[in-house]
Amino acid sequence: MPPKQQRPRIRTLNDPPSRGYSDRRPLRRSFSEASPLRQNEHSAPRHNATSDRKFYKEGSLTGHEARGHAQALKRDTLYYVPLGGLEEIGRNCSFFEYNDEIVIIDMGIQFPEEETPGVDWIIPNTSYLEKKKKNIRALLITHGHYDHFGAVPYVLERLGNPPIYGTRLIREILQKRLNEMPNVPKMRFVEIKNRDKVKLSEHFIAEFFGVSHTVPDTTGVALHTPAGIMVHFADFRLDYDQEDTVQNLQEFERLSGLGIHTLFLDSTNADFEGHSVSEKLVEANLEKTFSEAKGRIILSTFASMITRMAEIVKIAEKLDRKVIINGRSMKDNLEIAKSLGYIKYKPGTLISVEEINKYKDDKILILSTGAQGQENAGLMRIANREHKHIHVKQGDTMIFSSSVIPGNERGVQTLKDNFTRQGAIVITNNDLDIHSSGHAPGDDLAMVAKICKPKFIIPIHGFYFKRAANIQNMKQIGIGKERIILMDNGQVAELGKNNNVIVTDKTVDAFYVMVDGLGIGDVQEIVLRDRRMLSQDGIFVIIAVVDAQTGQVKGSPDIISRGFIYLKESHELLSHTRHLVKRVVEESTHNMHPINYTHVRDNVRERLGSFLFQKTKRRPMVLPVIIEV
Ligand SMILES: [Zn+2]
Numbered sequence: 001m002p003p004k005q006q007r008p009r010i011r012t013l014n015d016p017p018s019r020g021y022s023d024r025r026p027l028r029r030s031f032s033e034a035s036p037l038r039q040n041e042h043s044a045p046r047h048n049a050t051s052d053r054k055f056y057k058e059g060s061l062t063g064h065e066a067r068g069h070a071q072a073l074k075r076d077t078l079y080y081v082p083l084g085g086l087e088e089i090g091r092n093c094s095f096f097e098y099n100d101e102i103v104i105i106d107m108g109i110q111f112p113e114e115e116t117p118g119v120d121w122i123i124p125n126t127s128y129l130e131k132k133k134k135n136i137r138a139l140l141i142t143h144g145h146y147d148h149f150g151a152v153p154y155v156l157e158r159l160g161n162p163p164i165y166g167t168r169l170i171r172e173i174l175q176k177r178l179n180e181m182p183n184v185p186k187m188r189f190v191e192i193k194n195r196d197k198v199k200l201s202e203h204f205i206a207e208f209f210g211v212s213h214t215v216p217d218t219t220g221v222a223l224h225t226p227a228g229i230m231v232h233f234a235d236f237r238l239d240y241d242q243e244d245t246v247q248n249l250q251e252f253e254r255l256s257g258l259g260i261h262t263l264f265l266d267s268t269n270a271d272f273e274g275h276s277v278s279e280k281l282v283e284a285n286l287e288k289t290f291s292e293a294k295g296r297i298i299l300s301t302f303a304s305m306i307t308r309m310a311e312i313v314k315i316a317e318k319l320d321r322k323v324i325i326n327g328r329s330m331k332d333n334l335e336i337a338k339s340l341g342y343i344k345y346k347p348g349t350l351i352s353v354e355e356i357n358k359y360k361d362d363k364i365l366i367l368s369t370g371a372q373g374q375e376n377a378g379l380m381r382i383a384n385r386e387h388k389h390i391h392v393k394q395g396d397t398m399i400f401s402s403s404v405i406p407g408n409e410r411g412v413q414t415l416k417d418n419f420t421r422q423g424a425i426v427i428t429n430n431d432l433d434i435h436s437s438g439h440a441p442g443d444d445l446a447m448v449a450k451i452c453k454p455k456f457i458i459p460i461h462g463f464y465f466k467r468a469a470n471i472q473n474m475k476q477i478g479i480g481k482e483r484i485i486l487m488d489n490g491q492v493a494e495l496g497k498n499n500n501v502i503v504t505d506k507t508v509d510a511f512y513v514m515v516d517g518l519g520i521g522d523v524q525e526i527v528l529r530d531r532r533m534l535s536q537d538g539i540f541v542i543i544a545v546v547d548a549q550t551g552q553v554k555g556s557p558d559i560i561s562r563g564f565i566y567l568k569e570s571h572e573l574l575s576h577t578r579h580l581v582k583r584v585v586e587e588s589t590h591n592m593h594p595i596n597y598t599h600v601r602d603n604v605r606e607r608l609g610s611f612l613f614q615k616t617k618r619r620p621m622v623l624p625v626i627i628e629v
Contacts, residue, residue: 072506075099078227078495080262083510084110084124085461086489089268089405090147092461093124098226101201102132104139104162105221105232109150112514113407117531119523121515123151125490126158128508133160137201141166142234143218144173145304153181154520163188165198165206167217169306172336194219195251209251211236212244214305214438216342227495228261231452235266235461237440238447241280252451262485262495263454267462268439271469275444277436283311285434286401289427290319295361295395297321298424300371300379301402301435303329308401309367310343313350316365322351326378326390327369353389366390371402373411380411383418394423401434442473450477456501458485458493533621538563540612540620542581542604545627551589553582554629564612564620573615580611585626597626 073079078098084091090110096103110122129136139162141149152164152174164187166174171189178184192198194210205224212218213235223230239245290297301308309330316323323345325331337343356364370377381387392398398419404412416426429435439461440448449457457474459467464486471481485501487493490510494502514523544557557578561567567574584607588600604624613619 073097074494076226078225078497080230080458080493080495081128081491081508082460082487082489083126083128083508084108084489085147086467086487087463089462091122091124091151092148093151094264094460095129096204096223096225096230097132097135098203100135101137101203102129102135103137103200103204103206103223104129104159106142106148106234107139107151107155108145108147109515110147111405115532116512116514116528117535119514119516119528121150121154123154123513123515123520125509125511125513126155130158133158133162136160136162137204138162138206139164140206140221141170141174142220142232143167143213144170144215144306145235148235149174150177152187153178153184154515156187157183157185161185161188163190165190165192165200167192167194167219169215169217169336169340169342172340173333176332176336192219207255209255210244210248212239212242212248213237214302214307216306216337222255222258222260225261225495227497228455228499229255229258230262230264230495231255231260231454232264232460233266233448235268235438237276237436237438238444239276239279239436241278249451252448256452260452260454261499262456262458262501263449263452264458264460265445265449265470266439267445267459267467267470269437269441269466270445270459270462270473271466272441273443274441276440277433279307279311279436281433282308282401282436283315286312286399287315287318289397289399289434290315290321290365293362293397293425295393295397296364296366297397297399298366298368298379298382298390298392298419299399299401300368302371303327303333303369305402305438306333306337306342309334310337312365312367312401313343313345317345317349321363321365322355322359323349324351324353324356324364324366324390325368326353326366326382326387330367330369356389361393361395371400371412371415372405372408373413373415374408375411379415383415383422385422392419392422392424396424398424398426399434400426400428403429403435403437442469445470446473446477449474449479455499456483456485458487458501464488530621533619534563537618537620538565539623540564540608541623541625542577542608543625543627544581544585544604545629546585546589546595546600548595548628551586551592551595553585557581561620564618565616576615577608577611581608581624584608595628597628601626 076099078096080094080096082094084093085108088110090108092106092108094105107124112119112122116122136159141164149170168191171191178187192208194208197205197207199205203226207222207224208219209222211220211234218234218236220231220233220236223232299312313323325334334343368379370379374380382390382392385391419426427434457470457479459470467486470484474484485493485503487503490507492504492506492508494504496502513521516523539562541560542557545554547554559567559574559577581604584604585600588603589595601624605622609619609622
């Protein structure tokens with residue numbers, strides 16, 4: 001079934017209220033609908049609730065169509081296309097296009113999901129950009145978080161190695177990643193500072209401005225374009241206690257004075273009310289918790305939260321505790337941050353894990369990664385008593401200074417349980433404000449929009465529900481929903497010179513590109529479907545030897561099965577299966593000269609699939625192997 005054609009939605013400032021957001025084209029399609037492949041494998045109806053919105057291909061612009069699309073683009077018109085980050089957390093990437101010039105903002109990765117078993121990362125789909133790589137004038141990276149820059153090493157060459165613009169910290173973190181990857185071209189990095197104004201191409205000028213986030217050197221960008229000024233806020237929060245936030249607000253006001261066409265607004269926390277928790281409050285609470293701890297402190301946070309790490313090390317020094325870093329990514333980031341002066345500590349503050357027993361318990365602070373309950377991270381090894389040097393004991397205080405990313409709740413629960421079982425006191429964000437999110441909640445977003453006075457807002461970063469929450473947030477400051485544009489990944493918007501935004505009916509490929517081992521993009525939907533099927537009902541292999549002359553099965557067919565049934569206890573089923581296979585093969589080959597083995601295999605697969613389902617109500621992957629003698 002082809003997707004319903006979406007009519008362009010045109011909005012101008014004088015438009016009557018929009019017709020709401022419920023009329024969007026349905027994006028969710030089931031795997032069986034999208035892929036007619038191998039239907040003959042399973043004749044019985046199959047339960048499959050998984051959606052393949054993210055793997056959706058039909059109707060998007062690939063190959064010839066993409067060229068058609070390129071021709072379809074109007075000259076002297078500004079286009080905006082989000083390639084990721086609008087229907088998930090992560091994979092942030094979008095681009096602006098005007099005539100023969102393209103400017104990309106961010107190139108992030110996304111963590112694998114339940115729907116993508118075995119995959120290492122999900123990265124933005126750059127197929128459209130690759131076809132136009134000679135037009136790419138700049139790749140702007142807003143900050144040093146993986147969900148904004150992590151895909152660069154995988155796509156740099158495919159994009160023709162365009163110049164990358166970013167701050168010094170981004171350069172260092174990115175270079176570290178690139179060093180770990182083989183065969184990546186030397187990057188062409190242009191270092192920028194806040195308040196720099198850089199001409200990227202004939203039609204694009206980028207003006208960078210500082211925003212407050214959980215990593216230093218985060219920059220928003222005001223892109224001066226022929227259609228007006230497009231302001232992209234990156235990830236940000238407001239921290240009213242920090243001096244730089246006051247400067248940030250003044251900067252927003254200055255941009256507002258220039259006249260903002262569209263504001264691209266971080267919506268990660270748009271569905272929360274209120275204002276950001278001040279990092280100073282977090283710091284004070286951490287200090288109080290530290291000074292009350294009698295034994296060792298084990299504190300976990302994200303390795304990317306460099307600002308938080310700097311505070312923690314500072315408090316540790318004040319309270320005369322030595323710091324042990326547990327986790328390679330944290331060690332790397334700490335070194336980079338120290339070399340650039342973002343973290344300062346005295347020699348001797350950091351000690352190696354081997355020295356842990358040289359100091360009294362109340363002189364030790366262990367800073368660890370793995371707060372999301374990741375299987376192989378340092379914290380889980382401590383919790384599972386598998387760590388070589390760190391063993392939890394009575395009187396330890398375990399502090400989680402981070403929020404739980406949705407989907408990781410079970411792993412985090414296991415961590416908390418195991419630490420508590422072994423006698424540690426566990427303190428989380430629920431007990432005390434010991435974590436402040438890096439993303440502004442609803443009331444802060446409204447305040448920023450009020451200062452910036454954009455004509456339009458395109459909410460970015462986060463699921464549809466979160467982005468749509470901005471309709472309520474902005475209502476309080478008099479911005480109606482006709483000025484809030486909710487796009488989906490891959491949609492093409494026209495940003496008009498006459499104060500209008502049109503979400504066109506054109507789309508660009510934005511479905512998942514998966515990184516698995518050394519392969520980039522070679523794991524397709526069909527591979528994932530096989531993986532899911534194998535993980536649900538296992539595999540059933542039947543090997544039959546067939547006489548090419550007579551079409552008869554020689555001997556008894558062999559059976560190999562994994563994850564389906566325990567063979568040793570299923571004699572009756574196996575014996576019936578062997579008889580069935582023999583019968584199906586011989587019926588299929590009857591009077592057939594020469595034997596069409598594909599036809600025989602398909603018959604066996606279909607009949608055996610139905611038979612096993614009828615007997616067990618399970619659907620293993622059935623693989624018939626016919627050997628001709
Ligand atoms: Zn971030």
